Amino acid sequence: MSSAYLLRETGGNLVRNIVMTVAAVVTMAVSLSALGGVLIMRQAINKATVQWQGGVQLAIFMNANASGQEIRAIGDELHAMVPQEIQKYWWVDKERAYAEFKQMFAGEPAFIKVMSVGQMPPSYRVVPARAQNVAQLAGQFDNQPGVHNVGYPQQAINQMLSHFSTLRTVALVLAAGVMVGAIALIINTIQLAIFSRRREVAVMKLVGATNWFIRVPFMLEGLAHGLAGACAAFMLTYFSRGTIASFVGSDSLNFGAPLYVSPHEAVFTGVFILIVGMLVGMVGSAFAVKRFLAV
Amino acid sequence: MIRFNHVTKTYKGSTVALKDVTVDIKRGEFVFIVGPSGSGKTTFLRLVTKEEVAEAGEVWVAGKEVGSLAPWKVPYLRRNIGCVFQDFRLLPTRSVYENVAFALEVIGRPRHVVRTQVPQILKLVGLETKMDRLPGELSAGEQQRVAVARAFVNRPLILLADEPTGNLDPATTGGIMRLLERINEYGTTVVMATHDRQIVDTMRRRVIEMAQGSVVRDQVRGVYGMVDA
Numbered sequence: 001m002s003s004a005y006l007l008r009e010t011g012g013n014l015v016r017n018i019v020m021t022v023a024a025v026v027t028m029a030v031s032l033s034a035l036g037g038v039l040i041m042r043q044a045i046n047k048a049t050v051q052w053q054g055g056v057q058l059a060i061f062m063n064a065n066a067s068g069q070e071i072r073a074i075g076d077e078l079h080a081m082v083p084q085e086i087q088k089y090w091w092v093d094k095e096r097a098y099a100e101f102k103q104m105f106a107g108e109p110a111f112i113k114v115m116s117v118g119q120m121p122p123s124y125r126v127v128p129a130r131a132q133n134v135a136q137l138a139g140q141f142d143n144q145p146g147v148h149n150v151g152y153p154q155q156a157i158n159q160m161l162s163h164f165s166t167l168r169t170v171a172l173v174l175a176a177g178v179m180v181g182a183i184a185l186i187i188n189t190i191q192l193a194i195f196s197r198r199r200e201v202a203v204m205k206l207v208g209a210t211n212w213f214i215r216v217p218f219m220l221e222g223l224a225h226g227l228a229g230a231c232a233a234f235m236l237t238y239f240s241r242g243t244i245a246s247f248v249g250s251d252s253l254n255f256g257a258p259l260y261v262s263p264h265e266a267v268f269t270g271v272f273i274l275i276v277g278m279l280v281g282m283v284g285s286a287f288a289v290k291r292f293l294a295v
Numbered sequence: 296m297i298r299f300n301h302v303t304k305t306y307k308g309s310t311v312a313l314k315d316v317t318v319d320i321k322r323g324e325f326v327f328i329v330g331p332s333g334s335g336k337t338t339f340l341r342l343v344t345k346e347e348v349a350e351a352g353e354v355w356v357a358g359k360e361v362g363s364l365a366p367w368k369v370p371y372l373r374r375n376i377g378c379v380f381q382d383f384r385l386l387p388t389r390s391v392y393e394n395v396a397f398a399l400e401v402i403g404r405p406r407h408v409v410r411t412q413v414p415q416i417l418k419l420v421g422l423e424t425k426m427d428r429l430p431g432e433l434s435a436g437e438q439q440r441v442a443v444a445r446a447f448v449n450r451p452l453i454l455l456a457d458e459p460t461g462n463l464d465p466a467t468t469g470g471i472m473r474l475l476e477r478i479n480e481y482g483t484t485v486v487m488a489t490h491d492r493q494i495v496d497t498m499r500r501r502v503i504e505m506a507q508g509s510v511v512r513d514q515v516r517g518v519y520g521m522v523d524a
Contacts, residue, residue, distance in 0.1 A: 005400065199386055200397075206344075206384070207449065208373035209401035211366075 009217035013193040014224060020192055021225065024185040028229025028280070029236070031182050032273045034175035036237035037244045038168050039269040044245035044259040045164055050100050052157055055087070057134050058126040060141050061148045064094075064119050070146025071122070077141075078124060085137070087127045094120040107242070107260030121148050164248045179280065186225050186284035190218050191292045201293065215293060219285045226281020227274065234270035241266045296322045296453060296484045297343055302352035304338055304508075312338040314508040315352070320486065322452075325479045327495050328488045329519055330505035336488035339505070340455045343486070344376055345369050357452055374402055377446030377454040377483075381461035383438045385430040391417065391441050392426040398445045416448045420474060436467030440474065447478055454478055456487040460494065468494065492519035 014021050052059075062071055078089045092100075097120040105111045128134055131154075138150040194201065204214050237244065245259040297320040304313040313335045320326055328336045341347040342354050345361050354361040357375050364372060385394050392413055399409045417423050420440040430438050439459060446454055456475065460468040472494055479485045489495065495502060495518060502517030503510055 002406075199384075203384065203386060203397065203445075204401045205370075206373065206378055207398040207402060207445070208370040208376075210370045213401060213403070 006217060006220060010220040010224060013197070013217060013221045016196060017189055017192050020185065020189040024182060024189050024225045025228045025232070027178055027182040027185055028226060028277060029232035031175050031178035032230050032233035032277055033236045034171045034178065035276065036233050036269050036273045037247075038171045038175070039272065040237055040241050040244045040261050040266065041164055041167060041248050043261045043265045043269065045160065045248060047103055047106070047261070048160075048259050049157055050103050052153065055127040056125040057128055057131060057152055057154050058137055059151045060124040060126065061121040061151065062123060062146050063148045064121050066122070066146035066148075070144075074124060074141065074144060074147065077144075078126065083129060085129050085133060087129045089124055089126045092123050092125055094118065094122050097122055105260075106262050160248055167247060182229065183280060183284045186222050186281060187288040187291075189225065190222055190285050190288035193218060193221060194288070194292050215289045218289050218293065219282065222281040222285020222288065223278055224281070226277040226279070226284070229281075230274045230277025233273050233277070237273070238263070238266045238270055296320055296324070296357060297486065298353075298355040299339075299342075300353040300355070302342065302349045302354055304335075304342065304347060304349050311508045313342070313349070316505075316508070316510055317352075318503060318510060318513065320484060322484055323479070323482055325476070325485045325498075325500045326487070327498075327500055327502045327517070328486065328505060329490070329495060329502055330511075332490075333507075334505040335508040336505055337457055338508075340378075340457055340486065340488060343453070343455060344373055344378065370402075374449060375452045377449070377451040379439070379442050379446050379454065379456040379459045381458040383430070383435075383442045383462075385438060385441055385445075387430055390427050390429055391422055391433070394430065394441055395445045395448050398448055402449065404449075412448055416444045419447075419477070420444045434467070435462050436464075436470060439463060439467075439471055443471065443474055443478070447483070450481075451483060453484045453486065456485065456489075458489055459487065460489065460491055465493065472498065495519040 060074060062074070075091065078086060082088065094117050098115075098117045101115065101120060102112055126137065128137055134152045134154065138152050141147055142150045201214060241261045245261050248259060297318070299316050299318045302313055302316045303311075305311050316335070316339070328339060330336055338347060342349055342361070343356055345364065349362050356372065359372065361372065386397065389397065395413045395416060396409050399412060404412075414423065414426070417426055420443055422437060422440055422444065425433065425437065430441060433441070439462075443459075454475070459475070460471055463471060468491065475485055475487065476498075499516045499518070502512065502514050502519070504512035504514075504517075504520075
């Protein structure tokens, strides 16, 4: 089966029913954009909460110039509270803090430029034994020597997560609903293509073309629908990733840094969307071919 | 080349199309199948290409039992069989050349084969000057020549013709019959279902007469009808 033949047949099918093709591609793009939006928001949240993963609810930020003695004093105090009041705790040095800072402010390269490792506040991350003790713990450490401040933004994080959870549900329901429409349109478009080429198909069967030879151009057509829709969704989510991320934004986190998704991460999402689009296109067309193309 | 062994075929609604048919057609034969409409001629041909499947008996084509042939092998069976129909079945939007070339392209023949075979076969059927015409621009006889060219371009072992002259006037019919004879001379087995008494009586080839799904006569150098002849 020559590639020139496939290109000509598949291309011909796509153009012949251009209205149906456009409808299939656009619905596919809408569905995949919604799916991509959810992924983008998730990436933004993961990054914004990088300091608060692993059950951490409390961060004791030391002054950037805190002395070793001051740091040890806090550490000893924390150590004494395990396991009654604190489940566990660990130390985040300036290097790690700088790495986190770079992640959080990836959208603001100017910030990163003016800050250096030496200016970063190191911190203790604390997983309290009981969540309701957080405020009390914070008060205990707040005014100790060398402590810059104590952060326990759990409320803000919870708010953001519940906001995201709502958005995610809405977007996924939308994505799934529109996806059903997209699949129906792909199946319908291919059914139409099969119908408008029934003479050719009859002759092909007559002269002994193999079943796969007859099927493949139609299946490629479905693949093309999925791919084209996915490409449009890719572009949309890639270029509006900042806007999408801001849907779940919370200014009370990360010193007001806006939620941000890097181009690199957006591309990762995009590749996922492309794969989903191609798979759906293939499955839809395979169904149509099986159902409507008696070979 | 084609052997039916006690073949029975019933369509849905219990119309009996073929009833215990046993026929043996040798390589290189030219055979007419005659009989009134509904006598089972077309069913006979469709069983050869496995467009229909017999419910009893065996259909042997080119050494293979067609009924038990795996579905994926059916296309390869059909590459050995050329088919011509009363209604030509050409692709109206493709030129004469493209119609014939299509038959080779879709079975994966390389381009250089297509480029040499198609003009050759169109010369054989006498349409070398009309290769770029569309079927609609040709006479009925010429369209049937294109269909014969398409059926024969792959040099099949067997050529099945279902009423190929049904839409043609007597003069054109003669041309098509000479063409089929010529193809037969190349060694291809030709089986032709027809109503045309004139042709059968002039050509004096083997005649298999069918009535209500049964073979009622099989004669080596036959004529169309015995009873009312």
